Amino acid sequence: MIDASTQRAEEVFYAALAEKTAAERRVFLDGACAGDPALRAMVEEMLDSQSEADRFFLDSLPALKPSAEICQSVAGADELAKNPDGEISADEDLGKRIGPYKLLQKIGEGGCGVVYMAEQEAPVRRRVALKVIKLGMDTKSVIARFEAERQALAMMDHPNIARVLDAGATEAGRPYFVLEPALQATHADGNVSTDLIYVRHEIRVVDTNISLTRIELKDPVYPFFVTLCLKAYANEDVIEQWTEIRNQENGAVTLEHFASSAPLLHAKEYWLTQFRGDYRREATLSEEKLTPGTKILDSKIGTRASRYRIASFILSLNEPAKEDSGEVFGGSLEWPGSYQMAFDVDWNNHLRALCGINPFGEEYHLKPGETFTTPAMLWTWSNEGKGQVSRNFHRWARSYGIRDGNTSRPVLLNNWEATEFNFDEKIIVSLFDGAKELGADLFLLDDGWFGNRHARTNDAAGLGDWQVNTNRLSHGLSYLAAQANQRGIRFGIWLEPEMVDPASDLYELHPEWAIGQPHRAPDLFRNQLGLDLSRPAVRDFVWRSIDDTLKPNPGITYLKWDANRYVTQPGSTYLPAGEQSHLLIDYNFALLSIMSRLAKDFPQVTAMLCSGGGGRVDYGALKYFHTFWPSDNTDPRDRVFIQWGFSHFFPAITMSDHVTKMGNRPLKFALDVAMSGTLGMDLDVSKLSSGERATVAAGIALYKNELRDVTLRGDLYRLESPYDHPRAALDFVSPDSSRAVLFVYQLQDAANKAVKPRGLNPQMRYRVHEVNLPAGEKSKLADDGKTIDGATLMRDGLVPPCQKEFESSVIELAGEK
Ligand code: GLA
Secondary structure: OOOHHHHHHHHHHHHHHOOOOHHHHHHHHHHHOOOOHHHHHHHHHHHHHHHHHHHHHHHHOOOOOOOHHHHHHEOOHHHHHHOOOOEEOEOHHHHHHOOOEEEEEEEEEEOOEEEEEEEEOOOOOEEEEEEEEOOOOOOOHHHHHHHHHHHHHHHOOOHHHHHHHHOOOOOOOOOOOOOOOOEEEEOOOOOOOOOOEEEEEEEEEOOOOEEEEEEEEEOOOOOEEEEEEEEEEOOOOEEEEEEEEEEOOOOOEEEEEEEEEOOEEEOOOEEEEEEEOOOOOOOEEEEEEOOOEEEEEEEOOOOOOOOOEEEEEEEEEOOOOOOOOEOEEEEEEOOOOOEEEEEEEOOOOEEEEEEEEOOOOOOEEEOOOOEEEOOOEEEEEEOEHHHHHHHHHHHHHHHHHOOOOOOOOOOEEEOHHHHOOOOOHHHHHHHHHHHHHHOOOEEEEOOOOEOOOOOOOOOOOOOOOOOEOOOOOOOHHHHHHHHHHHOOOEEEEEEOOOEEOOOOHHHHHOHHHEOOOOOOOOOOEOOEEEEOOOOHHHHHHHHHHHHHHHOOOOOEEEEEEOOOOOOOOOOOOOOOHHHHHHHHHHHHHHHHHHHHHHHHHOOOOEEEEOEOOEOOOOHHHHOOOOEEOOOOOOOHHHHHHHHHHHOOOOOHHHEEEEEOOHHHOOHHHHHHHHOOOEEEEOOOHHHOOHHHHHHHHHHHHHHHHHHHHHHHHOEEEEEEOOOOOOEEEEEEEOOOOOEEEEEEEEOOOOOOOOEOOOOOOOOOEEEEEEEOOOOOOOOOOOOOOOEEEHHHHHHHOEOOOOOOOOOEEEEEEEEOO
């Protein structure tokens, strides 16, 4: 029972909480409790208890780690789960700090815990969400963790806590930011503070695998709504998280920060791996231990923003990331534009990972009635190392993240390395015969087929003029497609639809369509400028460029979408002065919608995402593509590293890996490296010797008939990293474990030793068979031809016959039924 004096104390207590600073609070209490020291003492006690409670929740609830501490501090947690109406008898520790709870209602339940709405009676009555974490959680817990955390935080009848995740940390409810804010908005009346209080939530079961949790928050004063969305994929153990921000005020709200996701983690140490690089050095691993303060991984280059670093990372708790043990998170932002991942280790050694669009220069004015939906952040987690994190991403990608992820991929021959801009119709048609001879499924005509007044005969002219060059290709594209089809191969084409060359009809007609800034000389990059997709007429033009290329030429069944520059002068002649900062956001949303239209209107056209190599690799764009081009660097030695890096997030079925002459490595080595992804070629077949042609043809046949089913749809196990070993080794295992393929690439001379495959069925017996050997050569693998059970193979390994730099080995393991 609460008596009158306690009730009065509660009133004063809540009013005191609303004061902005400690000094103001003291002045308020001096007035409110004047002449009533007992009241003052009670309120002070409540305030102390409140901050204790805050500390407790801040320390424990937001921690994504399974916390034995919480289980211990709530006596009989298991009983509680069985008896949701029962009274929680807090243990001594919890009791000392907070006091007992009465459970009101069970709110939700996940693999790792149960969330209750609870009421605390003393010293002050208040409602909280209480999360009881179950011990012995299973590995499917990333979903439960995120949902339980979010629900717990959002449910609290306590804005301070909700704000920790959702609007930037504030101290004791004061409206200033201690950390980078996840959300920062200036309201229509100029107020720069936002309180977000839980309103309601719903959990919608989308299907047997997917659930969507929406937690609606609202500012108590302004008609300003934030909905936290979490889409959970149970089988893949992946969660997508995004935020919807709705303005119902009577004027525009300016959004300064709008993160997609900002979970808090708690561990002893945090080890962050980024995947940085530059042109021809993409996805280079770099791991470091995070120290107090904020570490930012970002991109500010607006479009094809992965050029210097991809928007994906690995975060390992307590120790450097290992392949098959340890707690590891993987994060990847579904956005091709500028991004920011801010990792902030705070005074409690919590880590807050703030992920989303880069707020730099991208302030957004949200008009009344408008909703801003952030791109989704993709998360997965494993307590079995980063290998499982990658497999989770890969499985999710094949089912949900890319086009036709559970089918196969054509083997293509591209003419770029062979001819660059130097070709005509005869040369191209002659290359079809080579493609057929090698066994390719498809021929891809790269850059240089378009432009008339400004012919695209080098990289200085023609972009924007997407009409076939009648001088070079007098019979047009359908003729070429028909010629290819006659030889039993498909035909594809290269486009760079977002770009314009100043030397083009398009630019002469519409110089104002290019991105640029007033009073500044255009900053050319590879002689070209980007088109301003914030302008509706430009969007129409870009779509028409694609549509007018594909529709009249139904024989084109493959498209390589390139983008060879990023944005250095973000300015638009379309957007008003006050909305220049919208450019990069509007651009990328428009880009994604055009890409989505491509996928919808041309389902029969296989699409490759390319960007001067791997400048655009993210699950925002990949949703509408089948593969991406990891790098213009096709030297197989370097590709081992590049493919290794990308494999942390993107499955082999998405990686277009081509055999070329770059680096002059042994042809077998180049083939073996490319075969571990989506195999293709960039070779001038006429320059190959007959022996080389036979080698490539045999490799392609092997790939098509025996390997690609396993590599493209199987689970990847990275066995030996090229960063730590003189060789790289990896294997793929089919979903039913009945087939596996092991790849070994020797990068430095070293004595050969066993490599241990993983992911096999220990009980199954596998026939060991080294493949892709030079014609007439027998395998030097001692176990070749033997049948060995999975347990033995994984324990003892196989000793591949590789010792010298650039030797390689591909070993098939065929399970006996
Ligand atoms: C980019 C691509 C290459 C090729 C050229 C054509 O560099 O990455 O594969 O298509 O453009 O200009």
